[in-house]
Amino acid sequence: MSATPTPLRDRAMDAAVIAGRDRENILVGNEIIRHRLSSRLIHWSVAVTFFVSLFTGLPIWTPVFAWMAPLFGGLQVCRWLHPWAGVAFMLAVGAMFFAWLDEMIMTSEEKSWIGPKLFEYLRYQSDDSEVGKYNGGQKIFFYTSALGALGLLVTGIVMWFPLSFSEIVRELAIILHDVTFVLFTISIVFHIYLGTAAEPGTFGSMTRGTVTRAWAKLHHPKWYKDVTASGK
Amino acid sequence: MSVQNLEISRSSASGILSSGNVTGLRTLPAVSKYIDTSTCIGCKACEVACQEWNDLQVVPTAQTGTYQTMPTLDPSFWNLIRFDEHEVEGGLMWLMRKDQCMHCAEPGCLEACPAPGAIVQYANGIVDVNPEQCIGCGYCATGCPFDVPKFHAATGKMAKCTLCVDRVSVGLEPACIKACPTGCLHFGTKDDMVALGNARVEQLKKNGFASAGLYNPPGVGGTGVVTVLAHADHPEWYGGLPRDPHVPLGVKFWKNIARPLGLLAIGAAIFGAFGHYFNFGKKEVRGAADAETNLPSA
Numbered sequence: 001m002s003a004t005p006t007p008l009r010d011r012a013m014d015a016a017v018i019a020g021r022d023r024e025n026i027l028v029g030n031e032i033i034r035h036r037l038s039s040r041l042i043h044w045s046v047a048v049t050f051f052v053s054l055f056t057g058l059p060i061w062t063p064v065f066a067w068m069a070p071l072f073g074g075l076q077v078c079r080w081l082h083p084w085a086g087v088a089f090m091l092a093v094g095a096m097f098f099a100w101l102d103e104m105i106m107t108s109e110e111k112s113w114i115g116p117k118l119f120e121y122l123r124y125q126s127d128d129s130e131v132g133k134y135n136g137g138q139k140i141f142f143y144t145s146a147l148g149a150l151g152l153l154v155t156g157i158v159m160w161f162p163l164s165f166s167e168i169v170r171e172l173a174i175i176l177h178d179v180t181f182v183l184f185t186i187s188i189v190f191h192i193y194l195g196t197a198a199e200p201g202t203f204g205s206m207t208r209g210t211v212t213r214a215w216a217k218l219h220h221p222k223w224y225k226d227v228t229a230s231g232k
Numbered sequence: 233m234s235v236q237n238l239e240i241s242r243s244s245a246s247g248i249l250s251s252g253n254v255t256g257l258r259t260l261p262a263v264s265k266y267i268d269t270s271t272c273i274g275c276k277a278c279e280v281a282c283q284e285w286n287d288l289q290v291v292p293t294a295q296t297g298t299y300q301t302m303p304t305l306d307p308s309f310w311n312l313i314r315f316d317e318h319e320v321e322g323g324l325m326w327l328m329r330k331d332q333c334m335h336c337a338e339p340g341c342l343e344a345c346p347a348p349g350a351i352v353q354y355a356n357g358i359v360d361v362n363p364e365q366c367i368g369c370g371y372c373a374t375g376c377p378f379d380v381p382k383f384h385a386a387t388g389k390m391a392k393c394t395l396c397v398d399r400v401s402v403g404l405e406p407a408c409i410k411a412c413p414t415g416c417l418h419f420g421t422k423d424d425m426v427a428l429g430n431a432r433v434e435q436l437k438k439n440g441f442a443s444a445g446l447y448n449p450p451g452v453g454g455t456g457v458v459t460v461l462a463h464a465d466h467p468e469w470y471g472g473l474p475r476d477p478h479v480p481l482g483v484k485f486w487k488n489i490a491r492p493l494g495l496l497a498i499g500a501a502i503f504g505a506f507g508h509y510f511n512f513g514k515k516e517v518r519g520a521a522d523a524e525t526n527l528p529s530a
Contacts, residue, residue, distance in 0.1 A: 215516075
């Protein structure tokens with residue numbers, strides 16, 4: 001399929017959207033397809049199941065969020081829904097993990113993002129010239145998300161069926177579930193912030209699937225080079 | 233539940249602290265059961281009275297090699313005589329202890345409970361489960377050092393001894409007390425029951441039980457059930473009565489340290505994101521709309 005599809009009668013076809021149904025990392029017109037449709041659907045499955053899990057879990061966590069429970073029909077419903085939402089979340093994260101794993105292999109340079117490099121990046125002072133489709137921070141977020149989801153599932157199963165486990169296991173599960181969810185939520189706060197307000201143009205890569213050339217060259221110059229070299 | 237004789241003094245998950253907020257205009261004298269294991273004959277009249285008064289369904293018995301009706305308390309069996317045999321210096325001790333909710337002054341179940349008002353402590357010290365609010369999560373079982381609250385599968389709620397709060401609130405004694413034929417069970421104010429227990433302990437000591445004592449563990453603030461033990465140095469002989477019960481450290485750490493710190497951390501993250509934006513602004517190419525002519529020089 002060529003990058004410019006044939007117009008269907010007099011309807012103006014959105015070439016980038018059409019191409020993004022099943023292809024990514026290609027240049028279409030002046031836009032680059034960053035996430036094909038399946039990737040976007042997986043991402044939003046993770047997001048929706050995460051937030052249902054979060055909002056049904058928070059009122060069980062502390063009465064400070066008791067007002068959230070009525071959104072789902074009350075605390076009884078939350079207690080029922082939360083574990084199932086958690087299972088759905090794990091399934092979505094699992095799908096995401098295996099779908100994206102190939103693109104997430106870390107180089108030794110990227111491993112240095114665990115440390116001062118991350119803060120350089122947040123101060124907009126890092127040298128991004130070697131950044132491919134994903135930077136080190138994104139890859140670390142990918143792996144910690146998968147690990148966190150697994151930790152939440154394992155501890156969550158103990159809390160789902162507490163009477164099948166010993167006292168000490170239950171106590172540990174509750175504390176680990178708590179700590180993991182707090183860390184996960186903090187990382188999601190920054191994920192959303194970086195993907196919207198802090199780096200304009202990023203959000204569209206998860207909705208329309210596309211980014212501009214300037215965006216790609218600014219944030220992911222190596223990926224931009226690869227895409228434009230093969231696309232022309 | 234707003235009538236004076238059922239005034240609630242503490243309610244689960246309804247304050248900033250895990251121990252629940254203290255409500256209620258009045259302080260009533262705490263009530264307590266008195267159990268004298270040295271005069272219990274194991275007749276199980278209290279078990280029957282409990283089942284009858286509380287109209288609980290029949291639970292199949294389970295043979296454990298003793299006279300004990302079943303191995304542990306059950307969501308439909310709130311009062312269990314535990315039978316234990318111990319051989320000491322060639323002699324045999326046949327010990328019986330009435331096991332039920334201890335109605336702790338500082339209840340671990342109430343601390344652990346996440347559902348507002350699902351576990352309440354009345355002004356007279358009775359700890360009760362309110363099934364309308366209970367979500368059946370089982371946290372109370374984790375919080376209880378006596379392994380008392382049990383999950384009732386048919387209703388999806390936790391269930392345990394209510395200290396016959398319905399009887400007590402109209403001036404009657406609990407059903408188990410009423411049924412006891414030997415007088416090893418009494419009911420009254422906590423102060424009276426402790427005095428009664430101490431008197432009995434003195435009597436036992438004079439009769440050769442040097443290590444007799446009253447089980448009223450301070451780790452949970454004392455209990456609404458005081459138990460005379462002829463061998464108070466070995467409470468575990470009496471159906472595994474814990475030596476020093478307290479609300480599990482894990483529950484305390486989770487509710488009083490991990491949870492407030494977690495709340496602060498999430499709040500700080502949101503605050504931090506705003507702070508970052510105000511301090512560093514956004515990362516973008518100026519005039520990025522015209523991508524072809526205004527590419528960054530990377």
